[in-house]
Amino acid sequence: MPSRKGKYTIELQTKPAVLSFASVVGKKEYEGPYGRYYDKNYNDTTLGEKSWEKAESRLQNEAVNIALRKANLKNSDIDCIFAGDLLNQCISSTFGLKGLNIPFLGQFGACSTMAQTMAVASLFVESGAAKKAVAVTSSHFCSAERQFRYPLEYGGQRTPTAQWTATAAGSVTIGTRNENLNAKVGISSVTFGRITDYGIKDVNNMGAAMAPAAAGTLLDFFRDTGTGPLDYDLILTGDLGKVGSDLLEQLTRADHVDIAPVHNDCGLMIYDREKQDVHAGGSGCGCSAAILCSPILQQMEAGRLHRVVFIGTGALMSPTSSQQGETIPCVAHLVYLTA
């Protein structure tokens, strides 16, 4: 049974198990520092589909199927699938997963979606509402650019604070401990964030907008559990990029908490910022999904990382709200993984 610890954290006493995980990425992501860790990669941004939206759906579908195959599971073994993405009405998820015939719960947390889907899936498994559940999310550079910014053909200049939306998907299968007694990684607690808005309006600086939300949820977690940064091997945010990561470290330091020694950010990991011209780093639901569902979980299974705090951060604006002069409200959800 889940039990509340402090004001915002929910402890999972059975520590639902990560039964399997998988990632599928595009060319630029494959060429990044963790290229060889992903399960599958495509050179062509269309994945052979007729539109970028359909390509993104396929990323998500393949990530789920590879993860299920690794755990020797059929679709009918899964009680619920939790999925979301950045596209309007979450069409990458609905079209990508519609053929699976698994009860579907769409989640919307912008780039925090991987953490949100994993957190809710874990709670369903912990409580018995599901024996096995899947969490999945994706993003695609081309579908995101044309929806949120400009047609690619326009060749708009990007500001130094801008982040590059990753073409990637990641999926995790979560089940009770009994499902696989050998499962090495489990989910020990989750902390859901409140919407935080510091008044940032610059949609080319999402990192700055999201950093306060990440700081808020992380400090809630430390307070609720009576722990600090050095109790963990890794505090992994996704995706603040360079600007947001620096701000997060500053914001927590103002609360006398120095996370720098154990902090990394999926947006800083997915590309080589020196060589790949991505400005402040990576972003998009798929960025943290792919980094978590490949190098990080692989390292946890290999015994090289034991205590990982994963914080997904999401910017909850839309082009319409920004055109109406609104600020960028943000949210961050936290999943604490142990090996």
Added chain:
Amino acid sequence: MPSRKGKYTIELQTKPAVLSFASVVGKKEYEGPYGRYYDKNYNDTTLGEKSWEKAESRLQNEAVNIALRKANLKNSDIDCIFAGDLLNQCISSTFGLKGLNIPFLGQFGACSTMAQTMAVASLFVESGAAKKAVAVTSSHFCSAERQFRYPLEYGGQRTPTAQWTATAAGSVTIGTRNENLNAKVGISSVTFGRITDYGIKDVNNMGAAMAPAAAGTLLDFFRDTGTGPLDYDLILTGDLGKVGSDLLEQLTRADHVDIAPVHNDCGLMIYDREKQDVHAGGSGCGCSAAILCSPILQQMEAGRLHRVVFIGTGALMSPTSSQQGETIPCVAHLVYLTA
């Protein structure tokens, strides 16, 4: 503890209690058959805000605040809020609720969102992940028209199968039985639906697209629980309208299940189709939210309805997917309420 019954249904043994509920509607909805049952109504579609999107956010914010006030609760008493809407990136929810300082979990199920948010909130309460949770959703005719169809100024003709997006929001506060021993209504079980796609592409006939999803989830529920239509006082779909309701009754009849004697649809209830020129009826997340959170829950509390099966149905396409020639995948989630 929740326990699985059959393949798709989850029984809630503690029957989480509906602690309070509220609805806020626009002018056309107030002029409908249930006008006097809603908590608050506005004559001006802008609600005094500068845009329709902001007006919709306000509908949602007010519905939550009224419901909390009725239950004598403060924001800080609520552990989680589950919310969603039809706008791109769910901005009615995020901007409407950002000031509440309550952990926020965005849900996307299109017009099934009221059922989805209630179902997940109930499971959180049942399992102990939350002591009290809020479920809320909204829609707004003007914000939906310009996003999904045409600018209002264009005056586009509507086809006879089209439904009218309701300007409305509804909110429910759910808590453990201990929170209010006098709570009359509880949630006994939930059934999450699978994505169903019968190949309908006509975005002016959502009812037809969604009917198979509603039939699927309802038949799953009957099979899982070994019950039939006459075991219930009301099977309430939201929102199939006239075309979809007729189709749902036909589809279930093909399975030798006749729901007609106890079936009604929020889209048929919210407007007077004879007088209000809404063609096939109402739709939008706010339609089923307002009907459930006013006349239905009021009748349950008054002892006039005891066993209500509420099925939210959602069409999961976007203008982009339709422009790319895709079909309309749909989902339906079911919440079984008892008084």
